[in-house]
Amino acid sequence: MLIRNEIASDTPAIRAVVTEAMRMLPQSTGTEAAIVDRLRAEDALTLSLVAEDGSEVVGYLAASKARIGSQDGWGLIGPLAVLPSRHRQGIGSALMAEAILRLRATCPGATLVGDPGYYGRFGFRAFPGLRIDGCPSEVVQALPFDATEPSGEVIHHAAFGLDQQG
Template sequence: MIRPEAPADAPAIHALTRDAFEHAPHTDHTEHFIVDALRAAGALTLSLVDEQDGLLRGHVALSPVTVSDGTTGWFGLGPISVSLVYQGRGVGSGLVRAALHRLRGQGAAGCVVLGEPGYYGRFGFRVDPKLVLPGVPPEYFQALHWTGAAASGEVNYHPAFNVRGEPGSQNP
């Protein structure tokens, strides 16, 4: 069952996200802190969980992004976390599809994602040379356009994405 997160889910989402990214390549292992910071800032546009028999199997977050040309209505997909036990079983794909469907239904102009082109391409994401995320290889930054004028320029994620851990954590 995919549903919006409930307040009581926050600790389980934190643990799920931490564990899902523990051995992942291309990460600084702060995804669980990013989700916490987005939630604390009221910047989780969508936060969905996949639950089975009371156990959270996966989570996806969407938050607003800014585009330097002033275009509004754009969002960033991620972090996306799936319990190690359920990876490769369609949980992540189901969460992405549900999140994009709900986001589009809310009238979003588009969505960006930083991730594996082969994976996100199946959902319609494509490299758009008019949208840039500084400091990353362009083939890993992709966009999905829905409505309104095409956006163009530098994309910036919410400041929560700059979090580097919490005081006293093992993730400075």
Template sequence: MNIQVHDEQKTDIQAIEEVIKAAFLNAEHTSHTEHLIVKSLRKSCQLTVSILAVENEKIVGHIAISPVMISSGETEWYGLGPISVLPEKQGLGIGSLLMQTALARLKQLGAQGCVVLGDPDYYSRFGFQAYPRLYLEGVPPEYFQALSFHRHIPQGQVIYHAAFNMKNE
């Protein structure tokens, strides 16, 4: 398996949407709006990181990262997601490659840290962990996790961009 990673280009947008739809088609916890979220983030210039995994010139994975607000006023924090890998390519390390690449990019950008909503067993492999004083309203605390790049974890409510409130069309 020869996977290359690179930043999204305008010519990739339709293929990215198809990868996201396919990745979440049969997912256990999904609103089936993940592709709409990425589209809205892109349109509102809030898609800070958009990285593709490509195999044989075909997009097989994608990761999106966007800024979040924290009620305490902390800045330079970002939210990871969605992360998408074609179903037939899941379990082969593509998601891990996307995660490592995206987190490295955030560090290069001077980010303070990153939050994610998802499976604690998966995301803990990358250093994410739950901090009860940093929370996403309405979400069980163990599923909302953070990774600080500078050892400081802010306190307060995390607020994602309005794109995350998308309804399926």
């Protein structure tokens, strides 16, 4: 399996992987593939990584820029998606490891919204005061790359507002 940057011809496969994976998530809005399309259209994908096995795209991870409180340049990871037929084979972990490695070179830290039961294994955790309006505090998590204590609202790209529009 290879983790690599997306290329233009991956777009339909990325849409399919994200759509199929997110169907398994009860809290999914069904807008995640459209969010990726919009981030791409606005040149806001800091990372757009695919996991390729043979010639098939089996996993995907996006990252974009976010501000936390007054600090710019955080790497916001999401969506992360693995084809349901390929779960529990380390694909999500491989995408996360590569994303963290790359973000570490350029960002004060990484942040995301997701299940602490999964993301805790990569060092993500909630912080007092770290928040996104409308999200339970335990799912808003960060991984600072230095001694920074992230605090304040996570201001993400407007594409994530597609969630609110249904």
